[in-house]
Amino acid sequence: MVLNLGATVVDMRAETRESLSNVEGEVKEQRAMVLNLGATVVDMRAETRESLSNVEGEVKEQRDSVSDLRVELGITKHEMERMAKENAEMTAKLSASEKEREDLQARLSSSETSVEALKKSSEAQLAQLSTVENRLADTDNKVLELWNKPQIAFSVGLGNGYVGPFGSDTTLVYKKVFTNIGNSYNPSTGIFTSPVKGVYHFRFTAALWNRPSESVRIQMYKNDQRLMSNRGYNNHGKVESISNGMILELEEGDTVYMRLPSGNTLxxxxxxxxxxSGVLVYSM
Structure with missing residues (x-):
């Protein structure tokens, strides 16, 4: 048993040595790997430092860019505020302009209404003016026609003293001529002759003085026709006067005259x- 145990121990030592040898080989490999890893770490640190340096540069550039952007943003903000203010002012001006435009539009509408009213009034006035001008032309024509028509008028008196009495009816000859426009009254015969057809107005007065208890008579004739006979009675011995008148339509050539009946005095x-007196009122 002791021999077997010794053999076992020997084997175990041999195995242990082999295991240790294997472990040492693995440790060497691990050391080599660690060295390689350290070199790799050193390289990575170098790369990392370089990357960090590059990153720091980029960060600095980004910071500078951010700073520039902040400055630009500040300027832009200021510009935006200025533009917002200008925009507000322009909006206010635009609103005021819009109000002015509306006021102008209202004024224009009112002016157009006034112009239309004035136009209608002007047209009415032109129509009235045309009517007045036509009437004026008619009046001018009538005035010219009247002006071109014969102007006939006379006024005469018996003269001083008594006329009559006569033994028969006698045509009165008025010798005192006041007016004889147109010379249609004949102071030699006492007869008025109508020069144109028309309407005439005749009027007379007759007086008797200092002949008490006598009558005053006078008659008007057209051609051979007696138109009127007037009389007055002098019962006081002073002046007795009578008067009358007629409007006659005469043909051209008609005669009008006054007659004193027989036995009467003027x-x-x-x-x-x-x-x-006599006058042409209008011709026909």
Whole structure:
């Protein structure tokens, strides 16, 4: 048993030596690996330092860029604030301009309404003016027509003293001529002759003085037709006066005259108490 135990111990030592030899080989390999790993770590540290240096450079550049960006951002912010302020001012001005535009638009609309009203008023005034001008032209034509028509008027008196009495009806000859436009009254015969067809107005006065208890009579004739006969009675011996008038439509060539009936007397003096007048009112 002792021999066997010794042999066993020997074997165990041999195995132990072999195991130790194997362990030493593994340790050597591990040491070599550690050395290689250390070299690798040294290389990695160097690379890491270089990378860190590069990163630090890039970080510094980034910081500088960030700083520049901050500066630019500050400037941009300031510009934005300035632009925002200008934009607000422009918005306010635009709002004011818009209000002014609306006011101008309202004024323009009002002006257009006023212009339209003025245009209508002007058209109405032009129409009225045209009407007035037409009426004025008609009036001018009528005035010219009247101006070109014959102007006929006369006014005469018996003269001073008594006329009559006569033994028969006698045509009165008014010798005192005040007016004889157109010369249609004949102071030699006492007869008015119508020069144109038209409407005439005739009027007379007749007086008798200082012949008490006598009557004053006078008659108006157209051609051979007696148109009127007037009389007055002098019962006081002073002046007795009568007057009358007629509007006659005469043809060209018609005659008008005054007659004193037989046995009657008329009186006239400087006061022109016995007169006869006639005028063309309008021609036809």
């Amino acid at each position: 009186y006239d003096d400087a006061d022109n108490e016995s007169t006869w």
